[in-house]
Amino acid sequence: MKLGLISDIHGDPLALELAWSHLTVMGADRIVCAGDLVGYGPYPDRVVAFLEERQVASVRGNHDRWALERGLGVPDEYGGGPPSAATLRALAALPSHLLVADLDQIGVIVHGSPRSDMEFIQRRTHPPATLRADLRALDANLLVVGHTHEPMWFRCDRGLVVNPGSVVSMPVVKKSSRTFALVDLTERSVSFHDVESGERIPLDPWPEEDPAPPSKRS
Numbered sequence: 001m002k003l004g005l006i007s008d009i010h011g012d013p014l015a016l017e018l019a020w021s022h023l024t025v026m027g028a029d030r031i032v033c034a035g036d037l038v039g040y041g042p043y044p045d046r047v048v049a050f051l052e053e054r055q056v057a058s059v060r061g062n063h064d065r066w067a068l069e070r071g072l073g074v075p076d077e078y079g080g081g082p083p084s085a086a087t088l089r090a091l092a093a094l095p096s097h098l099l100v101a102d103l104d105q106i107g108v109i110v111h112g113s114p115r116s117d118m119e120f121i122q123r124r125t126h127p128p129a130t131l132r133a134d135l136r137a138l139d140a141n142l143l144v145v146g147h148t149h150e151p152m153w154f155r156c157d158r159g160l161v162v163n164p165g166s167v168v169s170m171p172v173v174k175k176s177s178r179t180f181a182l183v184d185l186t187e188r189s190v191s192f193h194d195v196e197s198g199e200r201i202p203l204d205p206w207p208e209e210d211p212a213p214p215s216k217r218s
Contacts, residue, residue, distance in 0.1 A: 001186065006167050008034070045087045062117040181193070
């Protein structure tokens with residue numbers, strides 16, 4: 001199975017449509033989203049409608065959760081457009097995690113981490129031992145995360161950890177990689193792509209081993 005990965009759309013339907021179009025042409029068997037459909041950008045309703053119409057499953061991100069906590073008609077402190085009642089109902093139905101399977105390959109999609117939608121998976125805080133432990137605890141071959149707006153991937157004997165980055169291209173979001181990803185579950189391989197052009201972006205994986213501690217001089 002070729003799994004298309006998008007994340008952190010933040011009310012930007014144009015970037016979403018571009019990423020979806022590229023992934024469809026690339027032969028993605030299924031496309032999933034790692035959350036944050038709303039927040040920052042002005043068009044939350046268009047984003048949610050697009051995903052629903054094309055049956056793109058998504059998890060709930062922290063901005064989606066905050067929109068629900070604010071409720072209908074309450075301004076977004078991050079400047080995002082106000083979600084309609086229908087959009088809020090759709091956000092309320094989003095799960096905290098998704099499962100995808102292809103024969104014996106199991107993938108888990110979350111927003112921040114398996115523990116929290118606010119946890120940033122970063123190299124300095126999540127060494128290889130932690131990522132392996134997450135894959136082992138989930139009994140999964142693939143863990144997909146978002147939230148950081150930065151693409152990354154890690155591969156070990158347990159499987160893959162992948163962040164596709166953020167698709168959003170609007171200037172209202174200062175930090176965005178403007179990327180999406182395509183994972184081959186069978187081959188356990190991943191490629192990253194520019195939202196506008198669809199061109200592949202080279203990205204080295206995180207190291208498979210923890211860095212060696214500094215040697216002590218006697």
